[in-house]
Amino acid sequence: MALLHRFGCCSPPSPLPPLSFQKSTSGSDSYTVSAFQRRVRYPRRFSSFRLTATLAAESPAGSVSDGGGGPPKLLMEVKDLTAVIAESGKKILNGVNLSIYEGEIHAIMGKNGSGKSTFAKVLVGHRDYEVTGGSVVFKGENLLEMEPEDRSLAGLFLSFQSPVEIPGVSNNDFLHMAYNARQRKLGQTELQPLEFYGHIRPILEMVNIKPDFLNRNVNEGFSGGEKKRNEILQLAVLGADLAILDEIDSGLDVDALRDVAKAVNALMTPTKSVLMITHYRRLLEFIKPTYIHIMDNGKITKTGDISIASILEKEGYKAMSTP
Numbered sequence: 550m551a552l553l554h555r556f557g558c559c560s561p562p563s564p565l566p567p568l569s570f571q572k573s574t575s576g577s578d579s580y581t582v583s584a585f586q587r588r589v590r591y592p593r594r595f596s597s598f599r600l601t602a603t604l605a606a607e608s609p610a611g612s613v614s615d616g617g618g619g620p621p622k623l624l625m626e627v628k629d630l631t632a633v634i635a636e637s638g639k640k641i642l643n644g645v646n647l648s649i650y651e652g653e654i655h656a657i658m659g660k661n662g663s664g665k666s667t668f669a670k671v672l673v674g675h676r677d678y679e680v681t682g683g684s685v686v687f688k689g690e691n692l693l694e695m696e697p698e699d700r701s702l703a704g705l706f707l708s709f710q711s712p713v714e715i716p717g718v719s720n721n722d723f724l725h726m727a728y729n730a731r732q733r734k735l736g737q738t739e740l741q742p743l744e745f746y747g748h749i750r751p752i753l754e755m756v757n758i759k760p761d762f763l764n765r766n767v768n769e770g771f772s773g774g775e776k777k778r779n780e781i782l783q784l785a786v787l788g789a790d791l792a793i794l795d796e797i798d799s800g801l802d803v804d805a806l807r808d809v810a811k812a813v814n815a816l817m818t819p820t821k822s823v824l825m826i827t828h829y830r831r832l833l834e835f836i837k838p839t840y841i842h843i844m845d846n847g848k849i850t851k852t853g854d855i856s857i858a859s860i861l862e863k864e865g866y867k868a869m870s871t872p
């Protein structure tokens with residue numbers, strides 16, 4: 550009842566815009582959550598990049614490649630991607646090459662500091678990094694020319710290694726607004742608060758999240774594991790053609806890992822793909838990768854199957870060094 554009451558009293562206005570969270574341009578120590586004219590200021594509590602509510606487009610009906618038995622479609626092609634830290638000019642990505650086809654699960658492993666998270670953040674247009682060369686084609690479009698919001702709408706989702714807290718914004722309001730914004734962009738029906746609750750309830754069950762999570766502010770006071778589950782909840786509610794999961798397994802107990810993996814597997818379809826970054830084989834036992842890539846010094850130096858993870862576990866990264 551408390552949940553229903555909350556929806557009744559605090560539902561956001563409709564129609565709803567995309568939410569974006571950005572550093573104040575006035576130089577003050579605060580962030581702004583903007584939704585058309587609706588602007589709310591929050592104290593500086595989360596990291597210095599622009600977080601865009603992840604909005605993802607569903608694949609249009611009929612685009613399923615397996616239906617007609619045709620060849621798998623190329624979802625994303627990264628060629629010779631190089632990138633530097635915008636502030637310092639330090640080179641982090643040194644020519645990444647990667648092709649992901651629909652329905653594939655790719656895992657990237659690599660030593661600490663090898664550039665895995667940077668690669669993920671560059672793909673979603675993180676403003677801390679500047680692309681200095683190469684190309685990324687996503688669903689036939691030049692991804693690097695798109696704004697972060699448009700990358701989300703095109704079907705890209707990034708779960709952050711360290712999910713940010715958003716004080717003052719409830720999980721429900723965040724998800725509801727982001728969901729409706731996507732619906733509106735796609736010309737589809739927006740959901741009223743109670744309809745949205747009906748939509749999200751089975752998803753909560755799938756991710757094994759209690760409904761009272763919806764009343765809490767986004768990630769505020771969440772344990773590490775709860776934050777990770779919440780990231781998967783966002784993915785499940787908003788959908789994505791390519792979900793990039795950055796160390797989704799870190800800090801999870803074995804039951805939570807199983808829940809998260811189950812949810813990710815349940816979201817997979819022949820047209821959806823996953824790119825996951827992990828240090829540990831145990832995640833790969835739950836979410837079986839099509840390929841494992843090793844990143845070293847800002848580039849992919851080796852690609853193989855699950856056996857790579859076993860070798861790594863036994864022998865470490867020295868076994869991966871190319872002669």
Ligand SMILES: Nc1ncnc2c1ncn2[C@@H]1O[C@H](COP(=O)(O)OP(=O)(O)OP(=O)(O)O)[C@@H](O)[C@H]1O
Nearest residue numbers: 634641659660661662663664665666667668677710
């Ligand atoms: N915004 C930034 N400012 C300064 N240095 C950065 C920034 N982003 C990345 N780096 C540096 O770039 C290198 C690669 O970092 P990245 O987080 O991509 O590594 P990673 O492979 O994901 O590491 P880990 O496995 O420890 O998470 C590191 O040396 C890191 O300190």
